[in-house]
Structure formats: structure tokens, C-alpha cells
Amino acid sequence: MGFFDRFFGKKASADSAKERLQLVLIHDRTDLTPAELDSLRDDLIATISRHVAIDAKAMQIGVEHDGRSQRLVADIPLKAARRKSRKSK
Amino acid sequence: MPAQVITLTSGKGGVGKTTATANLAVALAAEKSKVVCIDGDIGLRNLDVILGLENRIVYDLVDVIEGRCRLKQAMIRDKKLPDLYLIPAAQTRDKNAISASDMMRVVKDLRSDFDFVLIDSPAGIERGFRNAIAAADRVLVVTNPEVSAVRDADRVIGILESEEKGPAALILNRLNPALVKSKDMLSPEDVLDLLAVELIGIVPEDENVIIASNRGAPVAYDAKSRAGQAFRNIAKRLKGETVPFLDLEAQGSLWERIQRLTGRK
Numbered sequence: 001m002g003f004f005d006r007f008f009g010k011k012a013s014a015d016s017a018k019e020r021l022q023l024v025l026i027h028d029r030t031d032l033t034p035a036e037l038d039s040l041r042d043d044l045i046a047t048i049s050r051h052v053a054i055d056a057k058a059m060q061i062g063v064e065h066d067g068r069s070q071r072l073v074a075d076i077p078l079k080a081a082r083r084k085s086r087k088s089k
Numbered sequence: 090m091p092a093q094v095i096t097l098t099s100g101k102g103g104v105g106k107t108t109a110t111a112n113l114a115v116a117l118a119a120e121k122s123k124v125v126c127i128d129g130d131i132g133l134r135n136l137d138v139i140l141g142l143e144n145r146i147v148y149d150l151v152d153v154i155e156g157r158c159r160l161k162q163a164m165i166r167d168k169k170l171p172d173l174y175l176i177p178a179a180q181t182r183d184k185n186a187i188s189a190s191d192m193m194r195v196v197k198d199l200r201s202d203f204d205f206v207l208i209d210s211p212a213g214i215e216r217g218f219r220n221a222i223a224a225a226d227r228v229l230v231v232t233n234p235e236v237s238a239v240r241d242a243d244r245v246i247g248i249l250e251s252e253e254k255g256p257a258a259l260i261l262n263r264l265n266p267a268l269v270k271s272k273d274m275l276s277p278e279d280v281l282d283l284l285a286v287e288l289i290g291i292v293p294e295d296e297n298v299i300i301a302s303n304r305g306a307p308v309a310y311d312a313k314s315r316a317g318q319a320f321r322n323i324a325k326r327l328k329g330e331t332v333p334f335l336d337l338e339a340q341g342s343l344w345e346r347i348q349r350l351t352g353r354k
Contacts, residue, residue, distance in 0.1 A: 012272030017236050018279045024236075025243050025283060067285040068250065 026063045030070050037061065044074060053079040092203040094196055095327065096129075096225035097260075100241030102212030104233045105262040108298060109320070110209040111139040112309040116324035118173035119309070122204040125164065125174040127195070129221035130211040131186055134178035141168065141305020142175050151179035154191045160198055169310075184216050189223035196224035205327070214248060222254055229289060231260045234275040243284055258289040260323065265294045266337040290323035292316050293337055 027033060032040075045056045060075040097110045110126055118124045127150065128136035137143045148163040153176070160176075167173035176195075179186060192208075199206050210221035222228055228249055232242035242259070249257045261277055268274035275283075277291050295316035301308035308317040309324075315335065322332045 014269070014272045014275050014279065017275050018283065021236055021239055021275075021283050024240055028240065028244060029247060065285075068246070 026065060026070065029065075029068075030063055032063065037063075044076075048076060055079055092200045092206045093327070094200070094206045094208070094224055094226045095229060096208040096210055096221050096227075097229045097231055098210035098218060098221060098245055099212060099231040099238070100214060100245040101232075101238045104231050104238050105260075105292070105298075106212070106231045107135050107139050107209050108302065108307070109229070109231050109260055109262060109292070110207050111136060111307045112317070112320035113324050113327065114140070114173055114175075114205075114207050115167075115170065115307045115309040116321045117205050117207075117327065118167065118170040119321075120324065120328070121172065122328070123172045123202065124205045124207065125176060125199055125203050126207040126209065127176045128178035129192075129208050129217060131178045131217060132180065132183045133211065134180050136209050137165075137175060137177045138305060139302055139307065140175055142177075143305075146177050149177045149179040150195070151182050151186045153195060154187050160195065169306075184211065184220070187220055189220050192220045193224045214245060218245075222249065222252070225254060228254050228257045229260055230257045230286070231262050232280070232284075233263045234261060234265075234269070234277075234280055239275065239280055239283060246284060246286055256287060258287045259284060260290045260292065261288065262292045263294045264291055264337065269337075288334075289326055290319055291334055291337065292319040292323075293335070 041059070041061045044061065045054065045059065048054055049056070055077040058077045062073055064071050064073050095113075097106050097113075099106050107130075114124050114126045126136060126140075128134050130136075131151065134149075137146060142165050145165045148158040150163065152158045153160050153163045163176050164174040165177065167175070196206055196208075206224075208221050208225065211217035230242050230245055230249075232238045246257050249255075259281070261280055264277065265274055269276045277288065281288055293315050295308065295314055297311055297314040298308050298316050301311065301314075307320075308314045309320045311317040319335055322335065325332045
């Protein structure tokens with residue numbers, strides 16, 4: 001990596017390699033494509049919404065790795081609960 | 090004297106499996122271990138030329154399995170090291186000529202006479218690879234610090250895990266310390282972070298490897314070669330010794346060496 005590349009803020013090629021590999025390996029290990037992950041996300045939103053109000057736009061879902069094991073991590077913000085109108089009849 | 094059976098594999102081709110097998114065999118045999126290496130790459134044999142034994146082949150692994158010769162007849166003794174033998178692969182057959190149980194039977198017959206049985210796996214994750222790992226007590230995965238090689242190594246490590254072949258150990262081959270330093274090559278830390286496996290050796294890129302293969306005398310014979318030293322260190326680790334990893338910085342530019350000598354770095 002030359003001086004000018006660094007001067008112009010170009011990312012080191014080894015860093016690109018590592019970042020690209022991190023993503024590729026997650027998909028290789030889980031056999032889960034980004035499209036499948038999206039469809040899983042939609043299913044999760046539909047299922048959870050039947051029980052509790054969630055903020056679907058702020059929902060985050062992804063695969064994280066810990067050593068060689070993968071874990072599906074979902075961060076699902078709940079909408080502020082509005083009291084169900086049982087009392088107010 | 091039950092042998093340790095070690096298979097070298099990689100997923101991707103051309104990362105240095107055969108070179109690593111030949112060098113570990115030489116380094117182990119030079120340290121008085123009895124070693125036999127088996128070329129598992131049926132149809133594309135190469136371990137014979139890397140070891141410089143191509144002119145001595147009469148029988149091969151498939152001849153043994155199909156009963157055309159006894160096991161001893163297919164074992165070629167090395168020119169220099171009396172405790173090193175090669176069982177060559179067949180060149181005119183394909184990987185379907187043998188099965189995993191054939192391989193296990195051959196290895197079982199070798200176990201009692203040797204300290205180490207080294208199996209050089211073909212590239213890929215198909216039958217030849219399955220045969221090569223079937224009898225292994227331990228699997229070494231060879232890779233280079235490049236995206237395609239690391240990706241394929243990960244795939245192989247995953248298969249070894251699901252086959253319960255024990256934790257694989259990694260040989261990181263052809264590392265160029267200058268490129269790592271300029272951040273144009275994945276560092277050993279990067280590769281270990283990605284693959285999350287045990288490291289058994291780092292072999293620096295070294296033109297002596299090519300010279301050695303031209304001559305048919307593995308670089309592990311070359312006392313001055315850094316790649317040779319790295320392979321000799323891996324051989325010691327296989328024997329259970331604790332050997333520190335090579336300081337790959339030590340061979341910097343002349344200027345860096347002067348700076349180090351004068352204590353400026």
C-alpha cells in the first residue's frame with residue numbers, strides 16, 4: 001500500500017480482504033443467503049406482531065460469530081405498550 | 090509403536106499441500122522418526138517428484154489395494170533418509186479406484202511399523218479428500234493468506250468438524266512478511282481470527298522452495314532456508330515439542346536490520 005493511497009484515505013487491501021471474508025464465511029457456514037435472511041426477517045416480524053406491537057423499521061437481524069459457532073441475533077424494539085382497553089369500558 | 094496418522098488437506102489446490110507433506114516427512118525422518126507418506130492424489134501424483142523419487146516407482150497405492158503387489162513392494166525408500174518411505178499414487182487411474190475403507194486398511198497395516206503416516210490429500214472436498222481423511226488421527230489444513238484459500242480452508246474445517254475428525258490445525262503457507270507489514274496481505278492474526286482454529290505453523294514465502302522442488306530435495310534439508318526452518322519447527326511440534334513461532338520481522342530490509350542493530354527500532 002503506497003503513500004498516496006494512504007494519503008487519499010484508501011483502505012488497506014488486507015482490511016478489505018478481512019471484511020469481505022467475514023461476510024462470505026458467515027454465509028458459507030450458515031448456508032443462509034442475504035435474501036433468505038430478509039425473508040426470515042419478514043416472517044419474524046409477522047409472527048411477533050401477532051403477539052406484541054413492534055417497531056418493524058428499527059428491527060435488526062444478523063448472524064454473529066463466536067469462534068466457529070454462529071448465532072442469529074435479532075434486536076426487536078417493542079412499541080410503547082398502550083394499555084389494552086379492558087379497564088376503560 | 091503405534092503411528093500418528095496425519096492428513097494434510099486444504100480445499101483449494103496449489104496452496105502447498107504436497108510441498109508441506111514432503112517437507113514434514115523429511116524433517117521428521119531427519120530427526121530419527123520412522124515415516125511413511127502416502128500420495129492420496131490418485132491420477133495427479135506429485136509427491137514422488139517433490140521428494141525426487143519419481144524414477145523408483147514400480148508399484149503404487151492402487152496396485153496394493155487391488156492385490157497386484159504386497160504393501161512392502163509399493164513402499165519406496167528415500168535416497169538419503171533410510172527411515173523415510175513413499176507410497177505413490179497411481180497416475181493412470183482416478184480417485185474412484187479406492188475407497189475410504191481401502192485407505193483405512195492400508196493405514197492399519199502401516200501403523201505398527203512407523204512413528205508417522207503422512208497422507209497428502211487431493212484438493213477439493215470430494216471422494217479423494219474423504220478417502221484421505223478417513224484414517225487420520227489428526228488433520229492439518231494448509232492455506233495461504235488469500236481470500237480464496239482462506240474461504241476454502243474454512244469450508245474444509247467445517248466438514249472436519251461435522252465428521253468429528255477432531256480439531257484441525259492450520260499451516261499458514263507462503264506468508265510474505267513485507268506485504269503483511271504494508272497491509273497488503275492478511276496477517277496470521279487476521280487468518281486465525283477468521284478461521285478460529287489452532288495454528289501449528291507459519292511458513293514464509295521463500296524462493297528456495299521452488300529451487301528445492303526443481304532438484305527434488307525438499308527445502309527442509311536446507312539449513313539456511315527460512316521456509317525449511319518453519320517446516321522443521323512444525324515437525325517438532327508434531328512430536329509434542331514446544332517451539333516458538335519464527336520471528337518473521339527478523340528478515341526485514343537492510344535498513345531495518347541496521348536500525349535494529351543500532352537499537353533504533
